[in-house]
Amino acid sequence: MGSFHILPGFRDFYPDDCALRNFIFDHFRRSAQACGFEEYDAPVLEPTELFAAKSGEEIVGQLFSFEDKGGRAVAMRPEMTPSLARMVGERANSMKRPIKWFNISESFRYERPQKGRLRSFYQFNADLFGDNSPEADCEIISLGILILKSFGLAKDDFHVRLSDRKLWALFLRCSGVDDSEIPCALSVIDKIEREVPATIVANLEKIKNVDGERMFGDILAIKNIRSLENLGKFFEKFCAMEREVEDRISEFSKLLARLNAFGLGNFITVDFGIVRGLAYYTGFVFEIFERSGQSRALAGGGRYDSLIKKLGYGDLAAVGFAIGDVTLGNLLKEKGFVPTFPKNIHCFVIYSEQTEAIAMEHIFALREKNINVDHCLRPTNFSKQLKAAAQSGAKYAIIFGDSEVQMECAKVKDMETSEEKIVKIQDFVKKL
Numbered sequence: 001m002g003s004f005h006i007l008p009g010f011r012d013f014y015p016d017d018c019a020l021r022n023f024i025f026d027h028f029r030r031s032a033q034a035c036g037f038e039e040y041d042a043p044v045l046e047p048t049e050l051f052a053a054k055s056g057e058e059i060v061g062q063l064f065s066f067e068d069k070g071g072r073a074v075a076m077r078p079e080m081t082p083s084l085a086r087m088v089g090e091r092a093n094s095m096k097r098p099i100k101w102f103n104i105s106e107s108f109r110y111e112r113p114q115k116g117r118l119r120s121f122y123q124f125n126a127d128l129f130g131d132n133s134p135e136a137d138c139e140i141i142s143l144g145i146l147i148l149k150s151f152g153l154a155k156d157d158f159h160v161r162l163s164d165r166k167l168w169a170l171f172l173r174c175s176g177v178d179d180s181e182i183p184c185a186l187s188v189i190d191k192i193e194r195e196v197p198a199t200i201v202a203n204l205e206k207i208k209n210v211d212g213e214r215m216f217g218d219i220l221a222i223k224n225i226r227s228l229e230n231l232g233k234f235f236e237k238f239c240a241m242e243r244e245v246e247d248r249i250s251e252f253s254k255l256l257a258r259l260n261a262f263g264l265g266n267f268i269t270v271d272f273g274i275v276r277g278l279a280y281y282t283g284f285v286f287e288i289f290e291r292s293g294q295s296r297a298l299a300g301g302g303r304y305d306s307l308i309k310k311l312g313y314g315d316l317a318a319v320g321f322a323i324g325d326v327t328l329g330n331l332l333k334e335k336g337f338v339p340t341f342p343k344n345i346h347c348f349v350i351y352s353e354q355t356e357a358i359a360m361e362h363i364f365a366l367r368e369k370n371i372n373v374d375h376c377l378r379p380t381n382f383s384k385q386l387k388a389a390a391q392s393g394a395k396y397a398i399i400f401g402d403s404e405v406q407m408e409c410a411k412v413k414d415m416e417t418s419e420e421k422i423v424k425i426q427d428f429v430k431k432l
């Protein structure tokens with residue numbers, strides 16, 4: 001039988017890789033808890049329909065889906081939001097608002113593996129339910145910034161590109177697009193930075209009542225707007241829906257004011273080039289991008305007030321975002337923000353055949369007290385064991401020699417200073 005190889009787009013996590021993953025997860029978890037979010041989890045396998053109806057065509061084409069032994073159409077989750085919406089919808093009436101939850105979990109998408117995009121990846125998700133105000137959007141955006149700042153990244157390393165699907169929808173209505181066609185039009189606009197103009201124009205032409213060339217020009221004009229003042233001027237010339245536009249720009253101003261109050265204004269760029277491809281987004285949307293180099297997307301999210309209702313539950317406002325471990329991990333390595341990961345061994349126990357029994361007794365007793373202890377599985381000469389102690393990264397070597405055991409003591413060597421002391425083991429444990 002030949003050797004086996006890992007599947008394309010998946011990863012093995014050797015100890016150093018696992019240490020980096022846990023380092024990233026620790027920052028995710030601490031930042032979310034600092035903002036009052038609670039942790040949850042959900043099954044990795046869900047009915048295919050949950051994603052087919054709620055996530056949009058792009059993700060449906062990337063599903064790892066199959067029929068289970070009970071004849072059910074199931075899929076491995078490509079993202080957490082539909083599962084979360086199902087969970088919250090089931091118990092929303094009994095939960096105190098706002099609901100602030102976070103999760104760190106693995107997701108799966110069958111797409112072409114490339115740098116920063118794999119078929120299996122971990123994501124941090126944070127969501128806030130039960131509040132439709134711009135202040136709730138700010139809570140989510142500020143958490144995303146807090147996470148990245150916690151690694152040492154600063155405003156010169158990343159920024160938040162902030163946009164609004166409601167304003168895009170108003171533009172489309174002013175352009176004569178039927179409400180039923182707006183999701184399709186937004187999907188086309190979302191790809192404007194990834195596809196050639198001719199393709200965008202051709203796809204716009206497929207939408208009822210749309211002049212593709214003319215709309216493409218208008219889209220480019222909006223995409224290049226970087227202030228709400230200029231956006232208002234554009235709509236004045238373009239759209240008769242003045243009240244709706246004014247109200248929405250006012251909401252946008254509130255969001256920017258709250259972000260400025262947090263001291264985060266330097267991280268924010270008003271950028272209508274961001275639309276977000278998932279079908280369920282309904283309001284403010286954002287993506288966090290690296291500022292230099294390849295300008296990679298690090299995170300993204302937005303408001304999705306209609307999703308809970310679409311799942312058959314009551315109306316519930318919702319906003320959230322996700323940040324993946326792959327692109328973030330690559331950026332941290334490039335920026336030099338990944339520390340060395342010690343093995344975190346406190347003590348290494350050294351013993352002889354004659355003192356093995358007493359050494360084993362103390363090893364287990366130390367471990368019961370949550371002291372990290374390692375040792376050679378079988379006794380060998382002390383010099384080899386001391387070498388293993390040095391390689392382990394332990395702070396102390398505890399040596400059970402014949403004479404020390406006779407005195408009911410142990411020799412403790414500080415591996416950094418090489419200082420040695422004969423101590424009562426009970427006293428040493430108290431010190432640790």
